[in-house]
Amino acid sequence: MDSHAVATGALYGYRNQKSSSTNNFFESSVTLETFLFYTLGAVSVGSALMMVTRRSPVMSALYLILNFFALGGLYLSLHAQFIAFIQILVYAGAIMVLFVFVIMLLNLGDEKKLNERFSWKKIVGAGLSFGVLMELIFVFAFSKANLPPSHFEKATDIGTVENIGMQLFTTFLFPFEVTSVLLLAAIVGAVVLAKKKLN
Amino acid sequence: MVDQALLSLAKFLPEITLAITFCLALLVGVIFRSRPRLSMWVALLGVVVSIALTIREMGITESVFSGMIAVDPFATFFKLIVGSSAIFIFLFSLYSAEVLSTMKRLVEYSSLLVAMTLGMYLMVGATNLLMMVLSIELTGLSSYVLAGYTKEASDSSEASLKYIIYGALSTGLMLYGISILFGLTGGAMDIYAINRALVTSPVNPIALLVASLLIIAGLGYKISAVPFHFWTPDVYEGAPITITAFLSVASKAAGFAMLIRFFKIAFIDSSAVGLPAGIWITLQGFEWNKIIAILSVLTMTLGNLVAVWQNNLKRLLAYSSIAHAGYMLMGLAILSDKGIAAVLIYFVVYMFMNLGAFYVVMLVSNKTGSEDIDSYKGLGFRSPFIGVSMVIFFISLAGLPPTAGFIGKLFIFASLLDAKWIWLAVVGAINSVISLYYYVRVVRNMFLRDPDENSGPLKFSVPEIVLLLLLVVPTLLFGLYYSPIVDFANASARMLGVH
Numbered sequence: 001m002d003s004h005a006v007a008t009g010a011l012y013g014y015r016n017q018k019s020s021s022t023n024n025f026f027e028s029s030v031t032l033e034t035f036l037f038y039t040l041g042a043v044s045v046g047s048a049l050m051m052v053t054r055r056s057p058v059m060s061a062l063y064l065i066l067n068f069f070a071l072g073g074l075y076l077s078l079h080a081q082f083i084a085f086i087q088i089l090v091y092a093g094a095i096m097v098l099f100v101f102v103i104m105l106l107n108l109g110d111e112k113k114l115n116e117r118f119s120w121k122k123i124v125g126a127g128l129s130f131g132v133l134m135e136l137i138f139v140f141a142f143s144k145a146n147l148p149p150s151h152f153e154k155a156t157d158i159g160t161v162e163n164i165g166m167q168l169f170t171t172f173l174f175p176f177e178v179t180s181v182l183l184l185a186a187i188v189g190a191v192v193l194a195k196k197k198l199n
Numbered sequence: 200m201v202d203q204a205l206l207s208l209a210k211f212l213p214e215i216t217l218a219i220t221f222c223l224a225l226l227v228g229v230i231f232r233s234r235p236r237l238s239m240w241v242a243l244l245g246v247v248v249s250i251a252l253t254i255r256e257m258g259i260t261e262s263v264f265s266g267m268i269a270v271d272p273f274a275t276f277f278k279l280i281v282g283s284s285a286i287f288i289f290l291f292s293l294y295s296a297e298v299l300s301t302m303k304r305l306v307e308y309s310s311l312l313v314a315m316t317l318g319m320y321l322m323v324g325a326t327n328l329l330m331m332v333l334s335i336e337l338t339g340l341s342s343y344v345l346a347g348y349t350k351e352a353s354d355s356s357e358a359s360l361k362y363i364i365y366g367a368l369s370t371g372l373m374l375y376g377i378s379i380l381f382g383l384t385g386g387a388m389d390i391y392a393i394n395r396a397l398v399t400s401p402v403n404p405i406a407l408l409v410a411s412l413l414i415i416a417g418l419g420y421k422i423s424a425v426p427f428h429f430w431t432p433d434v435y436e437g438a439p440i441t442i443t444a445f446l447s448v449a450s451k452a453a454g455f456a457m458l459i460r461f462f463k464i465a466f467i468d469s470s471a472v473g474l475p476a477g478i479w480i481t482l483q484g485f486e487w488n489k490i491i492a493i494l495s496v497l498t499m500t501l502g503n504l505v506a507v508w509q510n511n512l513k514r515l516l517a518y519s520s521i522a523h524a525g526y527m528l529m530g531l532a533i534l535s536d537k538g539i540a541a542v543l544i545y546f547v548v549y550m551f552m553n554l555g556a557f558y559v560v561m562l563v564s565n566k567t568g569s570e571d572i573d574s575y576k577g578l579g580f581r582s583p584f585i586g587v588s589m590v591i592f593f594i595s596l597a598g599l600p601p602t603a604g605f606i607g608k609l610f611i612f613a614s615l616l617d618a619k620w621i622w623l624a625v626v627g628a629i630n631s632v633i634s635l636y637y638y639v640r641v642v643r644n645m646f647l648r649d650p651d652e653n654s655g656p657l658k659f660s661v662p663e664i665v666l667l668l669l670l671v672v673p674t675l676l677f678g679l680y681y682s683p684i685v686d687f688a689n690a691s692a693r694m695l696g697v698h
Contacts (some may be wrong), residue, residue: 189344
C-alpha cells in the first residue's frame with residue numbers, strides 16, 4: 001500500500017512540515033523555513049482575497065498569477081520540487097494564458113457592465129465558502145489527534161522527478177495509459193465542437 | 200512489475216478491444232472518407248467482440264494493474280449491461296434520422312460512443328480513487344460532446360453546455376471530497392486501504408460525512424439523483440434520442456456500479472463479526488445508508504411528481520429515469536447482498552424497457568419530427584404494433600405484471616420488507632402509483648384519442664420492427680420467466696474482497 005500514495009506524498013510533506021515548523025516556532029527558533037512558510041502563506045491568502053474582490057477581470061487574473069506563484073513557492077519549501085514546477089508551468093503558464101485569452105475575447109474591459117446586484121446566489125455562494133472554511137479549520141485544527149500517521153518518513157525523497165517518474169511508470173502505469181485515451185477522446189470532442197455551426 | 204502488468208493485460212481484453220476499436224474507428228473514418236458508415240460498423244463490431252470477451256471473464260475474481268481495477272462478477276455484470284446497451288444504441292443509430300442527418304460526422308459519433316463505453320467499463324471496475332476519477336472523466340468528456348452532437352441547433356448546444364458545466368462542477372466537488380478522504384485516511388487511494396484505515400483508526404465523523412457527501416455529489420450527478428439532477432431534463436431533451444437512451448441506461452448503470460462498489464467496500468465495518476451472511480453494517484458513527492435512503496425518497500418523489508406535468512416525451516422519460524434511479528437507490532440503503540442483487544435485477548429489466556421506450560420515441564419522431572405528447576394521438580391506430588409495444592414498455596416502467604418491470608420492483612420491495620424498511624417500501628409503492636398516472640396519460644393519447652385528420656398510417660421497415668421485437672420480447676418474457684436473471688444477479692452480487 002505504501003507505494004500507492006508515494007507519488008502524492010507532497011501532502012504528507014506538508015503535514016509533517018507544518019507540525020514540525022509550528023513546533024519550531026513555539027520553541028522560538030524561527031528558521032528560514034518557517035519564515036518562508038508564513039510569508040508565502042500570507043501572500044497566497046492575500047492574493048486570493050484580492051482576486052475575488054477586484055472589479056476588473058484583468059486585475060483578478062494578475063492576482064491569480066501571484067497566487068499561483070505563492071503556492072508554487074510553498075510546494076518548493078515543502079520539498080515537492082516537481083509539483084512546484086508543474087504548478088508554475090501548467091497553472092501560471094498554460095491556464096493563465098487561457099484566462100487572459102478569454103478575458104480578451106469576451107472584451108470585459110468595461111467592468112460596470114458586470115452585474116453588481118445583491119442576489120441570493122451570492123448569499124448561497126458566501127455561505128458555501130464559509131462552510132468550506134469552517135470545515136477545513138475543523139478538520140485540520142481540531143481533529144489532529146484522530147489523523148492516522150503518514151505512510152512516509154522522508155518527505156524529501158518523494159517530491160523528486162525521479163520518484164514521481166518511477167511511480168508513474170510502475171504503480172500508476174495504468175492510470176497513466178488511461179489518460180492517453182482520455183486525451184484522445186477530448187481532442188476528438190474539441191474538434192467536433194469547434195466544427196459545429198449554429199443556425 | 201512488468202510480469203504483473205502483462206498478467207493483468209490478459210484479464211483486460213474487453214477494455215483493450217474497446218481502446219483499439221476507438222482508434223480504429225477514427226482511422227477507418229480518415230482512410231475511407233467517402234464511407235462514414237464503415238466506422239460505425241467497425242465500432243459496432245468492436246463492442247460485440249468486447250462483450251464476447253467479457254462473457255469469457257465471467258466468474259473470475261481478480262485485481263489487476265496493481266489494485267487499480269477489479270475484474271469480478273459484479274464488474275462483469277455491469278460490463279454486459281453497458282456493452283449490450285451500446286450495441287442497441289449503435290443499431291438504433293442506423294435508423295435514426297437525427298444521427299444520419301449529419302452523415303459527415305458519423306465517424307466522430309461512433310468513435311466517441313466507443314470511448315464512452317470504454318470509460319464505463321473502467322468505471323464499473325475501478326477500485327482506486329484515481330481510477331474512479333479518470334474513468335468518470337473519460338465517460339463524461341465523451342458524453343458531453345455526444346449530447347450536443349447531431350442537430351446543428353441551439354437546444355442541442357445548450358444541452359451540451361449545461362452538461363459540461365454541471366459535470367465540471369460535480370467532478371470538482373467529488374475531487375474535493377476525495378482529497379479530504381485522502382487526508383483523513385493517511386494517504387489511502389485504494390478503496391480497500393481506505394476501509395482498513397477507517398476501521399482501524401476511527402476518524403472525525405463530521406469530516407467523513409462532508410467527504411462522502413461531496414463524493415455522493417459527483418456520483419449522484421452520474422445517476423441523476425435529486426438534488427444533482429438539474430441537468431437531466433434539458434440534456435435528455437436536447438441530445439439526440441440515441442444518446443439520451445444511452446445516457447439513461449448505460450451511464451446510470453456505470454454510476455450505480457461505482458456508487459455501490461465504493462460505499463460497500465470503503466464505508467462498511469469490515470471488522471464486524473457474527474453478522475448473518477450477506478448482511479453488512481456501516482462504519483460506527485457514520486450511517487451513510489440513511490443518507491442514501493433520504494436521497495432515494497427525494498429522487499423518486501421529485502422525478503415522479505414533475506414527470507406528471509411533462510408534455511415532451513423525452514422530458515417525461517427523463518423524469519421517469521430520475522424516478523427509477525430513486526427506486527434503485529433503495530436497494531443500496533438496505534445494506535445487504537439481497538438488496539444489491541435486487542438492484543442488478545432491476546438494471547437488466549430497466550435496460551430493456553427504457554431502451555424500448557426511447558426507441559419508440561425515436562421511431563415516431565423519425566416520422567413525425569416531434570416528441571410532443573400530442574403527436575402520439577391515435578398512434579395505436581396509425582401503427583398498432585408500435586402502439587402496443589409502447590404500452591408494454593410503459594406498463595413495465597410503471598411496474599405492473601405481467602411485464603419485467605414488475606419483477607424488478609418486486610425484488611426491490613421484497614428486500615426492503617425483508618430488512619424491515621417498511622416506511623421506505625410504502626414511499627416507493629406510493630411513487631409507483633403516481634408514475635402510473637403519467638404513463639397512462641401517454642397510453643390514453645395513443646388509443647383513446649383519434650389521430651389528426653390528415654395523418655395516415657405509419658409504416659416501418661422490417662429491420663426496425665425486428666429491433667423493436669428484440670426489446671419487446673425480453674420485456675414480456677422476463678416478466679414471466681425470471682429465474683435466469685435472478686440467478687445471474689445473485690451470482691453477480693459478489694465483489695472482489697468482500698465475503
